[in-house]
Amino acid sequence: MIDLNPNLTGRTALVTGSAKRVGREVLLNLADAGADVAVHYRESKTEAEETADAARDLGARATTVQGDITVSQEVDSLVEDCESTLGSVDILINTVGPFPRGNWDELSFNEWKRTIEGCLYGTYLCSQRVLPAMRQEEWGRIINFGVADARDDHSLPLNFPYFAAKKAVLMFTRALAYDTQYDGITVNAVSPFVVENSVVDVVDLPRNRPASFEDVAAPILFFCSDAASYLSGQNIAVDGGRLHEA
Secondary structure (H helix, E strand, O other): OOOOOOOOOOEEEHHHHOOHHHHHHHHHHHHHHHEEEEEEEEHHHHHHHHHHHHHOOOEEEEEEEEEOOOOOHHHHHHHHHHHHHHHHOOOOOOOOOOOOOOOOOOOOOOHHHHHHHHHHHHHHHHHHHHHHHHHHOOOOOEEEEOHHHHHHOOOOOOOOHHHHHHHHHHHHHHHHHHHHOOOEEEEEEHHHHEOOOOOOOOOHHHOOEEEEEHHHHHHHHHHHHHHOOOOOOOEEEEEEOOOOOO
């Protein structure tokens, strides 16, 4: 029988932006599955330390790593900190994604730049940094965060830089999956619509509720399992079956 529940004992997971919110919950699910975990933060030091303590309560080894994922030198430093404490990164979850609020022409250039750098460049820099060790070990899992409306070229002027950057993340996911198809590495994406901590007003939610943290973590755990070792370049929309065309 195929075991869909991952046993991540002996694996090291780095989850970007995992001091709070959905990143924290994803990290704790990985810790509960046996992984040692690196809690990444940029400014939320206290929350990161609390999350690391919560992971230790689940039996995981845990550390905190600090850095701006849009700066290559800081990415190098935070991954080195993880490696020195927990070993090389086997699982990378790229959750960071700044969300601007406003019409495309109301957003400043700095908001455009911050959004694209955080969503796309951070995903690229972190993936690039951990891949050599994954290739050497011939095992790795990279899971990127998209957004449900980006999968079908859904283009509205509201918050446009976010959707554009997330569409690029999904394209990068496919490109990286192709580039690692012989390396024992899988690269996939999850794309939520509205999650329980989202601060947006949406009517007519699918299934009459937002996605829970567990809804988001479920496909991530599956992608980390041996059962999903042949799946790469895929994107799961965690949107309750929503069709934005309707």
